[in-house]
Amino acid sequence: GQQVMQIPQYQHVQEGEDFTTYCNSSTTLSNIQWYKQRPGGHPVFLIQLVKSGEVKKQKRLTFQFGEAKKNSSLHITATQTTDVGTYFCAGQNNNDMRFGAGTRLTVKP
Amino acid sequence: NAGVTQTPKFQVLKTGQSMTLQCAQDMNHEYMSWYRQDPGMGLRLIHYSVGAGITDQGEVPNGYNVSRSTTEDFPLRLLSAAPSQTSVYFCASSYSGGAGANVLTFGAGSRLTVL
Numbered sequence: 081g082q083q084v085m086q087i088p089q090y091q092h093v094q095e096g097e098d099f100t101t102y103c104n105s106s107t108t109l110s111n112i113q114w115y116k117q118r119p120g121g122h123p124v125f126l127i128q129l130v131k132s133g134e135v136k137k138q139k140r141l142t143f144q145f146g147e148a149k150k151n152s153s154l155h156i157t158a159t160q161t162t163d164v165g166t167y168f169c170a171g172q173n174n175n176d177m178r179f180g181a182g183t184r185l186t187v188k189p
Numbered sequence: 190n191a192g193v194t195q196t197p198k199f200q201v202l203k204t205g206q207s208m209t210l211q212c213a214q215d216m217n218h219e220y221m222s223w224y225r226q227d228p229g230m231g232l233r234l235i236h237y238s239v240g241a242g243i244t245d246q247g248e249v250p251n252g253y254n255v256s257r258s259t260t261e262d263f264p265l266r267l268l269s270a271a272p273s274q275t276s277v278y279f280c281a282s283s284y285s286g287g288a289g290a291n292v293l294t295f296g297a298g299s300r301l302t303v304l
Contacts, residue, residue, distance in 0.1 A: 086231070089229065111291060113291070113292065113293070115293075121297075122279060122295040122296065122297050122298050123232070123279070123293070123295050124295070125292050125293060125294070128291070168231060168232065170232075170293070172291055175220070175237060175239055175245070176237075176247070177291070177293070178234065178248065179231045179232040179233070179234075180231055181229060181230055182231045182232075
């Protein structure tokens with residue numbers, strides 16, 4: 081079945097440093113989504129990528145979808161303490177949406 | 190709008206007991222799903238439904254039953270609880286087509302402990 085791998089599992093950065101998490105699917109995806117979960121909270125939708133090679137930006141966050149629609153990345157420029165949380169990618173194939181294991185980001189002020 | 194409402198928030202069960210986690214959404218979403226979240230394993234899909242009367246298995250369906258008699262409700266039943274089912278459970282819903290399709294709205298979660 082479809083598998084979605086996400087690395088790294090943990091990332092600890094100094095405030096102001098950049099952060100990147102990578103997501104790779106075993107199958108071609110119809111779309112990929114990114115979610116953020118604050119400690120003790122529930123996942124909250126950030127963005128959806130649909131087109132091959134798509135790049136989208138939200139302020140300091142840049143999301144990319146690979147040309148083969150099997151991988152994706154989330155890059156945060158100049159992290160802030162408000163960026164703390166776990167970032168999940170979720171790959172969709174038909175009605176089956178599979179999540180990566182998540183990357184837990186901690187930021188040292 | 191309440192969005193996705195899950196009850197209970199916390200539950201402790203003994204091995205072998207049964208229970209139902211409730212999930213209700215008021216957004217008229219066609220698609221509803223249940224995930225479990227365990228440390229280091231992300232969110233794993235248990236069951237999902239694309240509309241009333243239709244359900245299907247996800248990645249980890251064993252030990253769980255679902256039904257979808259209305260668009261609004263999607264309860265998750267644990268038939269005979271086992272310690273391996275100790276987890277945080279999230280219900281999520283989405284539109285199936287049009288603007289905002291497939292974007293999941295999650296409930297606040299239900300933390301289940303099986304002793």
